[in-house]
Amino acid sequence: xxxxxxxxxxxxxxxxxxxxxxxxHAADGEGIVVYNxxxxxxxxxxxxxxxxxxxxxxxxRQGGDMQFANQLIQEGAASPADVFLTENSPAMTLVDGAGxxxxxxxxxxxxxxxxxxxxxxxxxxxxxxxxxFAYDKTKLTEDKLPKSMLDLADPAWKGRWGASPAGADFQxxxxxxxxxxxxxxxxxxxxxxxxxxxxxxxxxxxxxxxxAHEVEGAVIYHYYWFGDQAKTGENSKxxxxxxxxxxxxxxxLSVSGGGVLKSSKHQKEAQEFLKFxxxxxxxxxxxxxxxxxxxxxxxxNAKLVPIKDLQAPKVDASKLDSxxxxxxxxxxxxx
Amino acid sequence: MLQHASSLRRSxxxxxxxxxxxxxxxxxxxxxxxxxxALFSLLPLGFIVLVTFxxxxxxxxxxxxxxxxGELLINTVYLEVVTIPxxxxxxxxxxxxxxxxxxxxxxxxxxxxxxxxxxxxxxxSYAWITFLPGMxxxxxxxxxxxxxxxxxxxxxxxxxxxxxxxALEDAGASLGLSPLRVFLRVVLPQLRLAICGGSLLIALHLxxxxxxxxxxxxxxxxxxxxxxxxxxxxxxxxxxxxxVLVLCCLLLLLLEIILxxxxxxxxxxxxxxxxxxxxxxxxxxxxCLLLPILVAGLAIGVPLYTLGRWMWLGGLAxxxxxxxxxxxxxTLVLSLVGGVLATALAAPxxxxxxxxxxRVQRVLEACHYYVGSLPGxxxxxxxxxxxxxxxxxxxxxxxxxxxxxxLLFLPRAMVGLRASIAQAPVELERAATALGRPPRRAVFEIxxxxxxxxxxxxxxxxxxxxxxxxxxxxxxSPLGVDTxxxxxxxxxxxxxxxxxxxxxxxMVVLSMPMTLYxxxxxxxxxGQ
Numbered sequence: 001x002x003x004x005x006x007x008x009x010x011x012x013x014x015x016x017x018x019x020x021x022x023x024x025h026a027a028d029g030e031g032i033v034v035y036n037x038x039x040x041x042x043x044x045x046x047x048x049x050x051x052x053x054x055x056x057x058x059x060x061r062q063g064g065d066m067q068f069a070n071q072l073i074q075e076g077a078a079s080p081a082d083v084f085l086t087e088n089s090p091a092m093t094l095v096d097g098a099g100x101x102x103x104x105x106x107x108x109x110x111x112x113x114x115x116x117x118x119x120x121x122x123x124x125x126x127x128x129x130x131x132x133f134a135y136d137k138t139k140l141t142e143d144k145l146p147k148s149m150l151d152l153a154d155p156a157w158k159g160r161w162g163a164s165p166a167g168a169d170f171q172x173x174x175x176x177x178x179x180x181x182x183x184x185x186x187x188x189x190x191x192x193x194x195x196x197x198x199x200x201x202x203x204x205x206x207x208x209x210x211x212a213h214e215v216e217g218a219v220i221y222h223y224y225w226f227g228d229q230a231k232t233g234e235n236s237k238x239x240x241x242x243x244x245x246x247x248x249x250x251x252x253l254s255v256s257g258g259g260v261l262k263s264s265k266h267q268k269e270a271q272e273f274l275k276f277x278x279x280x281x282x283x284x285x286x287x288x289x290x291x292x293x294x295x296x297x298x299x300x301n302a303k304l305v306p307i308k309d310l311q312a313p314k315v316d317a318s319k320l321d322s323x324x325x326x327x328x329x330x331x332x333x334x335x
Numbered sequence: 336m337l338q339h340a341s342s343l344r345r346s347x348x349x350x351x352x353x354x355x356x357x358x359x360x361x362x363x364x365x366x367x368x369x370x371x372x373a374l375f376s377l378l379p380l381g382f383i384v385l386v387t388f389x390x391x392x393x394x395x396x397x398x399x400x401x402x403x404x405g406e407l408l409i410n411t412v413y414l415e416v417v418t419i420p421x422x423x424x425x426x427x428x429x430x431x432x433x434x435x436x437x438x439x440x441x442x443x444x445x446x447x448x449x450x451x452x453x454x455x456x457x458x459x460s461y462a463w464i465t466f467l468p469g470m471x472x473x474x475x476x477x478x479x480x481x482x483x484x485x486x487x488x489x490x491x492x493x494x495x496x497x498x499x500x501x502a503l504e505d506a507g508a509s510l511g512l513s514p515l516r517v518f519l520r521v522v523l524p525q526l527r528l529a530i531c532g533g534s535l536l537i538a539l540h541l542x543x544x545x546x547x548x549x550x551x552x553x554x555x556x557x558x559x560x561x562x563x564x565x566x567x568x569x570x571x572x573x574x575x576x577x578x579v580l581v582l583c584c585l586l587l588l589l590l591e592i593i594l595x596x597x598x599x600x601x602x603x604x605x606x607x608x609x610x611x612x613x614x615x616x617x618x619x620x621x622x623c624l625l626l627p628i629l630v631a632g633l634a635i636g637v638p639l640y641t642l643g644r645w646m647w648l649g650g651l652a653x654x655x656x657x658x659x660x661x662x663x664x665x666t667l668v669l670s671l672v673g674g675v676l677a678t679a680l681a682a683p684x685x686x687x688x689x690x691x692x693x694r695v696q697r698v699l700e701a702c703h704y705y706v707g708s709l710p711g712x713x714x715x716x717x718x719x720x721x722x723x724x725x726x727x728x729x730x731x732x733x734x735x736x737x738x739x740x741x742l743l744f745l746p747r748a749m750v751g752l753r754a755s756i757a758q759a760p761v762e763l764e765r766a767a768t769a770l771g772r773p774p775r776r777a778v779f780e781i782x783x784x785x786x787x788x789x790x791x792x793x794x795x796x797x798x799x800x801x802x803x804x805x806x807x808x809x810x811x812s813p814l815g816v817d818t819x820x821x822x823x824x825x826x827x828x829x830x831x832x833x834x835x836x837x838x839x840x841x842m843v844v845l846s847m848p849m850t851l852y853x854x855x856x857x858x859x860x861x862g863q
Contacts, residue, residue, distance in 0.1 A: 064565040
């Protein structure tokens with residue numbers, strides 16, 4: 001009995017030891033580290049295709065835009081990250097502001113139209129996403145839809161719309177509002193939003209709530225609807241998409257960004273990854289895959305409203321002030 | 336319940352002969368080790384204090400005294416005030432029926448009453464939110480929380496009910512009290528310690544739980560801190576929310592000490608107590624059966640049904656062997672290593688508190704226990720900030736994640752160890768020294784060897800807690816680490832309920848041994 005228990009203890013320790021060494025090793029392997037704030041599935045698709053094409057191993061860490069941006073700033077030169085991919089541009093601006101990005105290779109920049117990258121060339125756009133008002137088709141008809149995102153501040157909309165305010169997506173939309181309408185108007189709109197809107201954790205949850213008739217509409221990005229329609233349509237069968245257009249803040253086209261960290265010890269591989277994502281290989285995944293985000297190099301997925309018809313407001317993606325947005329949202333009691 | 340079980344045992348553990356014999360030596364090494372662990376466990380508290388000074392009073396005022404914090408406080412108070420009384424009623428009702436009546440199949444129902452513990456709280460809410468998608472807000476949160484946590488009350492209450500001396504109830508009845516009055520005036524007051532201990536545990540869980548409330552869309556401090564963390568990493572705003580949350584925890588601990596009181600509950604007199612009276616339910620049998628059936632149906636039936644349904648819908652395709660196997664392996668290894676580490680670090684204190692209890696030791700011991708009451712989100716915030724600022728080489732490493740696990744599950748590790756060290760006679764240690772072994776070797780070769788079963792239980796308890804830990808793992812995990820809980824969480828966040836099901840099932844399977852252990856342990860406490 002005693003020897004059995006001793007044997008099993010030894011066995012357990014040996015198992016733990018080897019397993020532990022195994023996972024430590026796996027985490028510490030060769031290749032590059034990507035902090036991926038893009039959708040996990042899209043990030044994985046890019047990485048798999050890249051590894052297949054180049055043989056370079058990639059370790060992905062999944063998280064949120066602003067979480068990673070602030071994390072990178074705190075980590076500074078010691079950051080384990082080589083590449084940073086986001087869903088929206090404010091996080092890129094924040095990291096760039098801290099001087100942590102290495103300039104993007106000229107060949108990569110040449111692949112990306114000017115409107116989707118900052119003038120200083122320290123990061124680049126990798127994908128685009130349009131703001132929409134996803135609405136409950138059984139409750140709202142076209143004539144009852146808000147003309148502008150600003151209309152949602154009206155008391156008539158109290159309790160009738162939702163959003164995912166803790167997410168970087170919505171915070172980028174607020175950033176566009178701030179850039180186009182100024183601080184005072186934004187603060188007022190947020191105050192009204194606190195009164196009027198229902199807060200969801202995540203855009204998929206918000207669209208699901210619209211579908212389940214919990215709220216009449218939600219301010220989210222376009223691809224949640226297309227993605228669900230391509231799968232089962234179960235979470236979006238009652239949902240229609242309303243594009244605000246007319247250069248409205250609610251017609252904001254957000255730019256997802258990618259950049260190489262200055263502190264990276266794998267500059268060449270990291271630059272190569274960024275080139276792949278913005279090149280044909282990466283953009284075809286956007287065009288033909290199930291992410292339904294806009295390709296920024298080449299044609300968008302044929303099912304989407306073409307970018308030029310979105311009538312998005314002219315917003316400099318690198319000028320969105322995420323810090324101010326979080327401040328204003330915290331002050332409004334939303335965060 | 337764990338703290339409670341230990342306090343139950345504390346009384347029996349201290350009756351060893353060492354009180355009459357002078358201690359061999361002041362145990363400097365053990366004290367030093369325990370002091371180190373105690374200081375380490377003060378780290379989250381120190382962090383809050385440090386950050387508060389760091390950002391300055393102005394910012395603190397701005398970030399703490401704002402409407403949002405008030406809202407969260409109100410939510411938290413409502414949640415606690417509504418959930419706990421309901422849990423008490425459910426738990427005491429079930430315990431009474433299964434322990435003191437002739438309810439049919441009561442052994443079976445008593446096991447079933449503990450079973451919900453095998454289902455992590457966020458899996459409970461996953462099951463309910465997919466069963467009734469409209470669930471949200473306070474009442475839904477209360478509903479799921481009661482189902483997920485009432486066993487924490489059931490266990491100690493059932494154990495106490497088994498040990499009550501029926502003579503007191505007889506005395507009450509002979510003085511003319513009706514059976515209901517006997518229950519209210521004689522039985523219930525004797526359950527006070529059990530109810531206070533169990534309620535404290537539930538209250539603390541309500542403060543620290545993240546996943547359950549996110550799914551049910553009910554904002555608490557834990558969810559708000561993670562929101563802030565996701566928008567701005569370890570910003571002053573998230574740290575200050577963490578500070579308020581810690582204050583809430585300390586307040587609860589204090590409240591429990593006050594409510595617990597100082598009454599004496601031990602029986603005096605010669606001989607042992609008779610076995611307790613079994614009340615015949617008679618015509619009430621059928622209605623009384625409804626309670627355990629209803630609770631089991633809601634707390635086990637619905638989760639099993641929804642898990643089964645998702646598995647059926649997903650078929651074989653959702654069992655992606657590589658991802659699942661990887662998450663399972665990492666979870667097992669992390670839990671095992673974390674469990675062993677927590678137990679090893681708890682050992683000096685556990686040994687001291689049995690062999691050399693004193694005022695200093697009491698303080699050190701309190702440090703070991705308080706830290707387990709802190710939410711994972713606060714411990715993780717503290718470790719993120721401390722490592723990223725001062726110990727960069729440790730940042731995002733297994734060492735840091737394991738440190739968080741140790742802090743969170745130190746009390747669990749203490750429980751089993753303490754009890755079994757108390758059962759190892761000090762005389763054997765002394766005999767070994769008298770026969771020529773150096774004291775340190777005597778402790779290792781005699782006491783710790785005898786305490787091995789308790790240590791194994793400690794490892795298991797801590798390991799199973801780690802296996803289901805979500806928030807700290809999310810915030811601290813090193814690159815490439817995915818546990819069952821974090822994979823489950825990222826899949827449910829993408830509303831991929833089908834693919835999440837296998838992860839939930841694995842967590843339930845992993846938690847079953849602990850649940851069984853707790854069930855048997857609570858019977859052992861009652862001497863059965």
